[in-house]
Every structure is written in structure tokens, then in C-alpha cells.
Amino acid sequence: MIYLVEPFGGSIRRQSPHTPHVFWDDAGLTRGDGIFETVLVRGGEAKNLQKHLARFARSAAALELPEPVGEQWARVTAEAVADYCRERAQDPAKIEAKCVWTMTRGRETTGVPTAWLTVRPIPADVLAQREQGVKVVTTPRGYTVEPDVEWLGAEAKTLNYAATMAALRWARGKGADDVIYIERGTERVLEGSTSSVIMVKKGQRLRTPAPGPGILAGTTQAAVFDYATKQGWKCKEKDIALGELYGTESVWLVSSTRICARVTELNGKTLPAPDNEAEIRELITKALN
Amino acid sequence: MIYLVEPFGGSIRRQSPHTPHVFWDDAGLTRGDGIFETVLVRGGEAKNLQKHLARFARSAAALELPEPVGEQWARVTAEAVADYCRERAQDPAKIEAKCVWTMTRGRETTGVPTAWLTVRPIPADVLAQREQGVKVVTTPRGYTVEPDVEWLGAEAKTLNYAATMAALRWARGKGADDVIYIERGTERVLEGSTSSVIMVKKGQRLRTPAPGPGILAGTTQAAVFDYATKQGWKCKEKDIALGELYGTESVWLVSSTRICARVTELNGKTLPAPDNEAEIRELITKALN
Incomplete structure (x- = not known):
């Protein structure tokens, strides 16, 4: 599951994982100019959230990217995780997943950061x-x-x-x-x-x-x-x-x-x-x- | 202008620059795991092509990516440059442009390299x-x-x-x-x-x-x-x-x-x-x- 995140505190929009969303001139792609966090989802919720939010903010500051709105990332993560658990139709207590946040400097032509999050199963070899x-x-x-x-x-x-x-x-x-x-x-x-x-x-x-x-x-x-x-x-x-x-x-x-x-x-x-x-x-x- | 390149010696396909083409799980995006070359276009042709092809191949070898097919990249570059000159409807001798080749390790889910090339004007500040x-x-x-x-x-x-x-x-x-x-x-x-x-x-x-x-x-x-x-x-x-x-x-x-x-x-x-x-x-x- 993938959600595009409005980078200045707004909402999320569900994106089909079968449709590309990143443009050829995105600095995340052409320069690796972006940041990410990988968050564990367990028992229906994102774990260790405050430490991930704090590091995401430090990463953004170090790269002079706009400051991520922590409350927004917490909220969109909770929404995405709730969707994921509901659609898997399992007891959320038994679900484990991997949630990745990414924010790049965005397209050369717009200068607006590109941000998204994904939620997906943890690979078997990792488990x-x-x-x-x-x-x-x-x-x-x-x-x-x-x-x-x-x-x-x-x-x-x-x-x-x-x-x-x-x-x-x-x-x-x-x-x-x-x-x-x-x-x-x-x-x-x-x-x-x-x-x-x-x-x-x-x-x-x-x-x-x-x-x-x-x-x-x-x-x-x-x-x-x-x-x-x-x-x-x-x-x-x-x-x-x-x-x-x-x-x-x-x-x-x-x-x-x-x-x-x-x-x-x-x-x-x-x-x-x-x-x-x-x-x-x-x-x-x-x-x- | 952007063209997607079949990575094993095949053809190119024109892609709208207004449509994204890179997936959320492309290693080029998530890991910066890819290579590129920037080639000067002048007088209707790509310049210094052999040295760029040689370095592109060395980069691929260093990252254990599939070997780029040099003849293919030369051909698709010529095709793209010809399109670019024709559509600009100028004397090719007067056209300068920047052609970028990119090849990534590809999507996690497919393992097939993602490759594309772009041709566009050289930014004014560079000139x-x-x-x-x-x-x-x-x-x-x-x-x-x-x-x-x-x-x-x-x-x-x-x-x-x-x-x-x-x-x-x-x-x-x-x-x-x-x-x-x-x-x-x-x-x-x-x-x-x-x-x-x-x-x-x-x-x-x-x-x-x-x-x-x-x-x-x-x-x-x-x-x-x-x-x-x-x-x-x-x-x-x-x-x-x-x-x-x-x-x-x-x-x-x-x-x-x-x-x-x-x-x-x-x-x-x-x-x-x-x-x-x-x-x-x-x-x-x-x-x-």
C-alpha cells in the first residue's frame, strides 16, 4: 500500500502500487536528495514513533529540507496502518508490517517536496x-x-x-x-x-x-x-x-x-x-x- | 523529452514528461542504486559519445549492474536527439541540449533495470x-x-x-x-x-x-x-x-x-x-x- 503525502501538513491520497508516481526530474531520483525512515508496525500500530519523528526532523534539517510536520506524519501513518490492518482482515494484534516514510527535495520544475509512505509485509528473510x-x-x-x-x-x-x-x-x-x-x-x-x-x-x-x-x-x-x-x-x-x-x-x-x-x-x-x-x-x- | 529504454538492447518508447514513470520500489529511488551520464548535444549530435559509453559501462560494472549495450545507447540517443531537433524546428547546427542517461537496479518486485534518457535545453545559468x-x-x-x-x-x-x-x-x-x-x-x-x-x-x-x-x-x-x-x-x-x-x-x-x-x-x-x-x-x- 502506498499513500502520497501532502508535504506541508495536509492529507494523504491513496495511490495504486501498480502506478508509478515519481517523475524523471525528482531530486530523490536524480540525486538521492531525500530522507527516509522505516517504522515497525506491530499490534496494529506504529512503534517507537517519537524517535522516528525526531530523526526524520533531524534528517530534514541536516539537508535543509522543509521541516516535516510531525503531527501529520503520525496521523497519516495511523490512517495507513488502520487501512492495512482492515484490508488484511486479520486480528490487528497479529499483524506485523513495515512502514516507510520518504521525503525528497521534489521535482526540479516545481521545487515542492515529494513525500509518500508505504505499508507492506515484512520480508520473510528478515523475520x-x-x-x-x-x-x-x-x-x-x-x-x-x-x-x-x-x-x-x-x-x-x-x-x-x-x-x-x-x-x-x-x-x-x-x-x-x-x-x-x-x-x-x-x-x-x-x-x-x-x-x-x-x-x-x-x-x-x-x-x-x-x-x-x-x-x-x-x-x-x-x-x-x-x-x-x-x-x-x-x-x-x-x-x-x-x-x-x-x-x-x-x-x-x-x-x-x-x-x-x-x-x-x-x-x-x-x-x-x-x-x-x-x-x-x-x-x-x-x-x- | 523523455524516453524509456528497454535495458537489454531493445528499443525506446517515448514517455510524456508530464507522466511519472518511476515506481515507489525502484532501487534508484529508495537506495540511489543506479548510474547516469550527462551528454552534450551540439550541432545535432551527441558529443564525446565513446567516452560516455565507456564510463557508463565502467559504472555499471562497478555496481554489478547489467552491462549497458553501447550500440543501443548510441542509437537511442541519436533517435532522441533527432526528434528533439526536428520538434524544435531550428537549424540543428544551432541547437544545444543536455542528454541524460540513467539506469537503476530496477524495481524490487521485478529485478529488471529501469533505464531512460532525457533530452532538454541547457539551463541558462550553465550557459x-x-x-x-x-x-x-x-x-x-x-x-x-x-x-x-x-x-x-x-x-x-x-x-x-x-x-x-x-x-x-x-x-x-x-x-x-x-x-x-x-x-x-x-x-x-x-x-x-x-x-x-x-x-x-x-x-x-x-x-x-x-x-x-x-x-x-x-x-x-x-x-x-x-x-x-x-x-x-x-x-x-x-x-x-x-x-x-x-x-x-x-x-x-x-x-x-x-x-x-x-x-x-x-x-x-x-x-x-x-x-x-x-x-x-x-x-x-x-x-x-
Whole structure:
């Protein structure tokens, strides 16, 4: 299901998924000049909504796009999700889906942002990774983000994912499911291709690398840290050296629709399942409720 | 004018520019996962075609996209350009236009590449820069491309231009027309935002930075070097330090549709017009014939 969104706070209009809606001169297409968020739909509602709205707004600001109207995106998301659940004729409590928001700088000829949202099933391979975990290879990300370039907007979640897709093709060619990017030279852990890395340590401790150049602030990771802290876990944003991942209790990739996938193999080495695997999975999943 | 291109060597189909043709799940849109070339049309024909075809093929290979059929792209470009000239009802010798080829990885649901080409007038501000030159500010590009990441495909001309667009917004905010990227720390000259840098030195010598990480191989620059060499110029691909640009005879940004624009101001310092300005402009322009 796809809905076109009036970008300045207005309404949505249902669009046939069998009809194209993007013009040849849309900056989202010609330049990747746009932003997106992927939101989990569970139990009939969008999860972790405030953190997605906040990041969407930060992305827009970083790219000097018009500020998304948060109340509007919340409302159109709720409408679209309600349609989706009704048309699937299932108990909404049992429905899971993936809702993607996109806003581009729009057509060259109009200058008005193009915005839309989609709601669709979560792919089977993503669901499977929640249970089966993922095999991961590490790689430098191919470029080092410079920390102090005022115009760059590196903290935006843009449509520029060609390099990410190339990394995933490379990983799959090696029999792995995903990559974890590491900093060249230092082997400092950055992030997954489309996920944050959380390391579980002995003594109810969680750690993730602090967001910054090369590390996008994760909405799921933030929700997990908020919730886990309330449950008595010690949560810290602090550098992780690649070597630490091999010896820790468990390593997880977290992101909105996959929720979490345990890293079962890292660069060919098995990371054995911890005793508290089910507990960690429940902790992360509950953090999104 | 826009034409959809059958991606495996077939025909073109004219598409109304007032009708969208790209679907919500096209990887070119959702991931910037695609490639493009911008080709100058002059005197009724596409210029520098072989170099564009070669780079288009290299971009496709770098991104593991199907190999574009060069003979097809040459043919559909000729057809589209002929239509364009006929419908403008002008002497083709007087028509200039911009032809853009795009190929994406295609829709998620089909996996077939989406390909199209457009032909349209060259924007007035681009034409003006040929005569008036450009004011330029320098900046690090915000990220350093790592030279040895096998999967990255950094030599591809992809649709991932969000950072480039941000750099241009920043430059315009400073009253400049364009940027030249320089390497952080070393101040080595890389390239313009969408152009190659050519430095003209005393004694009929041209220099440009060698292509490599952070420097896309320029089709116009290559044509200029081929032609100028035949005219007795000494042409060299060699590192340029930023400081050298201030003292040299003249500095030019070259790219397919703008052809060339002399840098008249660099970081606020005037670069005076050289005695041979008209000669250089003619040399570069003739190189594309």
C-alpha cells in the first residue's frame, strides 16, 4: 500500500502500487536528495514513533529540507496502518508490517517536496533472522566521514545507499547475511549496514558505539537503552574494539523492522548462544512496545 | 523529452514528461542504486559519445549492474536527439541540449533495470558560466574515500549526490557558484562538484589531478587532453596543490554540458583573465567536436 503525502501538513491520497508516481526530474531520483525512515508496525500500530519523528526532523534539517510536520506524519501513518490492518482482515494484534516514510527535495520544475509512505509485509528473510540470527563479516565502510564539515549533513538518513547495497552484495557473496563496519586502522566498531550494534556484557550490561561520524543514531538502539535502563541494566555508549565482540556474552544487530538479530558468526568464527538469549530478545522486543 | 529504454538492447518508447514513470520500489529511488551520464548535444549530435559509453559501462560494472549495450545507447540517443531537433524546428547546427542517461537496479518486485534518457535545453545559468566564469570556494569533501575496499565501486558515477548538492547549497550561501574539493590536511586538489579541474600553465601546458579515490575520471577532461596533445600542448595527470592554482595562468572547470568555465575567483581572491582566455576556451570546445 502506498499513500502520497501532502508535504506541508495536509492529507494523504491513496495511490495504486501498480502506478508509478515519481517523475524523471525528482531530486530523490536524480540525486538521492531525500530522507527516509522505516517504522515497525506491530499490534496494529506504529512503534517507537517519537524517535522516528525526531530523526526524520533531524534528517530534514541536516539537508535543509522543509521541516516535516510531525503531527501529520503520525496521523497519516495511523490512517495507513488502520487501512492495512482492515484490508488484511486479520486480528490487528497479529499483524506485523513495515512502514516507510520518504521525503525528497521534489521535482526540479516545481521545487515542492515529494513525500509518500508505504505499508507492506515484512520480508520473510528478515523475520527469519530474528530467530536464526545472522552471519556477519566486517569491513571498513570504504570512506571515512570527516567530523567537522559544516555543510555535509552526515547525520541525515538519506537515500544514498548505493555503497550500503554494494557492501551487502559483497557480504552475501561470502556466505554472510550482513556486515558490521569497522574503522580502518583502529578496528573500532561502527554499525551494521542498516542496524546498530549492541554488545551484551556480563553483569547485565549493554554497550553500543556512540553516534557520530560513520555511526547513525539508532532509533531501536535508543529505545532499547531507555527500556533496559529502567529494568536495571547498565547501558553505555562507548567505543567498542572489534576484538571485544569475540569474547562478550552476545552481539546483536538492532533495527526497526528486524528488531534484533543475534550475530551467530563473525568473520567465520562462531559466537555461541548465551544462556540468556531468550531474555535478551524479549528485552529488545519489549523496548519497542 | 523523455524516453524509456528497454535495458537489454531493445528499443525506446517515448514517455510524456508530464507522466511519472518511476515506481515507489525502484532501487534508484529508495537506495540511489543506479548510474547516469550527462551528454552534450551540439550541432545535432551527441558529443564525446565513446567516452560516455565507456564510463557508463565502467559504472555499471562497478555496481554489478547489467552491462549497458553501447550500440543501443548510441542509437537511442541519436533517435532522441533527432526528434528533439526536428520538434524544435531550428537549424540543428544551432541547437544545444543536455542528454541524460540513467539506469537503476530496477524495481524490487521485478529485478529488471529501469533505464531512460532525457533530452532538454541547457539551463541558462550553465550557459552563462561558460562566458562569465565561476566563483569558487574550496572545501574538504566531507569524507575520504578509502583506496582499497574491493566492493565499494567508488569509481561509479552513481545517483548518490545528496552530499554534492549540500556542498553547492553551502557554496551559494557564500556567494560562490561552485566548489573545488580539496583533500583534508594535504590541500591536494581533487575535483569540482560536477566537473574536473584543469590548470593551464605557462608554455602550453595543461595539468589535471589523476583520477582515483575522490576523483572521478572526467570524460570532458580526457577529450581535452587527447585533443590538446595533438595540438602540441603538454598534458599531464599529476597532483595539484591548492596553492598552485593561485599563481598559474588560468584554472578551468570542465564538464559535459557546461563544457568549460574559467575560475574567476578562488576563495575570495580574483584570478585575473589570462591573455589566452579565448584560445583556451576554443581549445576545450573544439576538443568535443
